[in-house]
Amino acid sequence: xxxxxxxxxxxxxxxxxxxxxxxxxxxxxxxxxxxxxxxxxxxxxxxxxxxxxxxxxxxxxxxxxxxxxxxxxxxxxxxxxxxxxxxxxxxxxxxxxxxxxxxxxxxxxxxxxxxxxxxxxxxxxxxxxxxxxxxxxxxxxxxxxxxxxxxxxxxxxxxxxxxxxxxxxxxxxxxxxxxxxxxxxxxxxxxxxxxxxxxxxxx
Amino acid sequence: xxxxxxxxxxxxxxxxxxxxxxxxxxxxxxxxxxxxxxxxxxxxxxxxxxxxxxxxxxxxxxxxxxxxxxxxxxxxxxxxxxxxxxxxxxxxxxxxxxxxxxxxxxxxxxxxxxxxxxxxxxxxxxxxxxxxxxxxxxxxxxxxxxxxxxxxxxxxxxxxxxxxxxxxxxxxxxxxxxxxxxxxxxxxxxxxxxxxxxxxxxx
DNA sequence: CTCAGTGTAGACAGTTCTGTCTACTGCGGG
DNA sequence: CCCGCAGTAGACAGAACTGTCTACACTGAG
Numbered sequence: 001x002x003x004x005x006x007x008x009x010x011x012x013x014x015x016x017x018x019x020x021x022x023x024x025x026x027x028x029x030x031x032x033x034x035x036x037x038x039x040x041x042x043x044x045x046x047x048x049x050x051x052x053x054x055x056x057x058x059x060x061x062x063x064x065x066x067x068x069x070x071x072x073x074x075x076x077x078x079x080x081x082x083x084x085x086x087x088x089x090x091x092x093x094x095x096x097x098x099x100x101x102x103x104x105x106x107x108x109x110x111x112x113x114x115x116x117x118x119x120x121x122x123x124x125x126x127x128x129x130x131x132x133x134x135x136x137x138x139x140x141x142x143x144x145x146x147x148x149x150x151x152x153x154x155x156x157x158x159x160x161x162x163x164x165x166x167x168x169x170x171x172x173x174x175x176x177x178x179x180x181x182x183x184x185x186x187x188x189x190x191x192x193x194x195x196x197x198x199x200x201x202x203x
Numbered sequence: 204x205x206x207x208x209x210x211x212x213x214x215x216x217x218x219x220x221x222x223x224x225x226x227x228x229x230x231x232x233x234x235x236x237x238x239x240x241x242x243x244x245x246x247x248x249x250x251x252x253x254x255x256x257x258x259x260x261x262x263x264x265x266x267x268x269x270x271x272x273x274x275x276x277x278x279x280x281x282x283x284x285x286x287x288x289x290x291x292x293x294x295x296x297x298x299x300x301x302x303x304x305x306x307x308x309x310x311x312x313x314x315x316x317x318x319x320x321x322x323x324x325x326x327x328x329x330x331x332x333x334x335x336x337x338x339x340x341x342x343x344x345x346x347x348x349x350x351x352x353x354x355x356x357x358x359x360x361x362x363x364x365x366x367x368x369x370x371x372x373x374x375x376x377x378x379x380x381x382x383x384x385x386x387x388x389x390x391x392x393x394x395x396x397x398x399x400x401x402x403x404x405x406x
Numbered sequence: 407c408t409c410a411g412t413g414t415a416g417a418c419a420g421t422t423c424t425g426t427c428t429a430c431t432g433c434g435g436g
Numbered sequence: 437c438c439c440g441c442a443g444t445a446g447a448c449a450g451a452a453c454t455g456t457c458t459a460c461a462c463t464g465a466g
Contacts, residue, residue: 044247125325165394172375191368195398
């Protein structure tokens with residue numbers, strides 16, 4: 001499974017019908033359906049009834065696995081973190097695994113038809129204030145992202161500071177792409193990266 | 204009224220009770236209450252009943268001015284755009300009205316107790332896909348912001364490209380501050396700005 | 407065999423949300 | 437004078453949402 005882009009980030013089988021999930025466990029079907037809908041339509045906009053219907057399970061099954069919608073929201077973010085990070089790291093590898101790989105990887109992401117911004121930034125804006133667990137997942141996810149970026153940096157610079165700045169540029173590009181300007185997002189990102197020290201000596 | 208920070212961005216009278224609004228028109232009270240609640244708690248999380256109660260009006264009055272919640276959402280974004288932009292431009296002035304002013308202005312914003320990220324980015328994540336009007340307001344707002352930033356740039360560089368990149372850095376900093384790391388956001392922003400060309404010759 | 411675990415089917419409760427409706431009040435301008 | 441506008445007070449409809457409950461079926465392990 002999971003060549004190039006994997007299913008989760010892009011969900012190439014994003015047809016609302018119950019996909020090819022027939023052989024998956026009910027728990028997994030619920031989680032994947034929730035992922036698709038939460039990401040595409042928003043968390044609060046998506047009722048559990050709809051998830052239940054599209055996952056092809058019953059209410060009892062649903063509530064047996066996820067006692068409340070909040071549990072599912074957290075599980076969704078954890079799932080998203082797993083699949084997105086593994087896609088991201090794989091994509092970096094495919095593009096040379098250095099600083100210059102970030103832009104094409106973002107490009108790949110932004111131009112995917114299922115792209116709807118960063119699930120964590122969106123979740124933060126939507127349910128952040130009322131759910132500390134969500135905020136914590138956002139912080140974790142972004143810390144891990146900075147961590148991965150640090151791995152692309154040479155040793156002879158302030159890796160942490162630099163990775164932090166680059167991660168910020170990425171987030172800026174992501175929200176920009178989210179409102180429908182992916183090419184401008186990539187251009188802006190390039191521009192910001194050009195200026196960041198420690199880039200020239202590398203490559 | 205409106206010295207330094209003005210009411211809208213920070214809403215120093217952010218007590219849920221009906222504030223000092225007694226002498227304002229019902230329409231204005233509804234709009235300001237909606238602004239406070241939509242921004243702080245999120246748009247979908249805030250029911251019209253609550254806005255009606257806290258604004259101290261009746262349902263008829265409410266629906267006479269805003270025939271549907273969607274109308275109010277759009278009015279909220281327009282209002283937010285007005286008060287935020289005027290605060291932002293005023294704050295830039297106070298800090299010298301050049302590129303170096305942006306960081307302290309952001310700092311001022313991020314450390315305000317009422318800060319909860321960019322209302323437009325949040326709205327985009329929350330109701331963007333289902334409301335084209337919202338997306339349009341986001342694009343308008345961000346275009347205007349880039350426009351203001353262009354005004355801080357010297358004539359002898361690619362102002363548009365540069366302003367676009369800086370606006371992206373701002374958005375990155377904003378979301379970073381939103382999950383509780385305002386100082387890191389400012390540091391990262393400084394770092395990104397350092398690298399951007401056209402900065403050194405100036406100031 | 408039995409029992410625990412996982413599943414199906416669908417009714418139901420209780421809340422909240424948007425939006426409508428009736429009936430009444432007070433005021434300023436033509 | 438009176439008509440239109442803006443307002444109050446609150447009942448109500450209809451939908452959607454989260455979560456519970458009963459009753460039943462299949463399967464694999466001890």
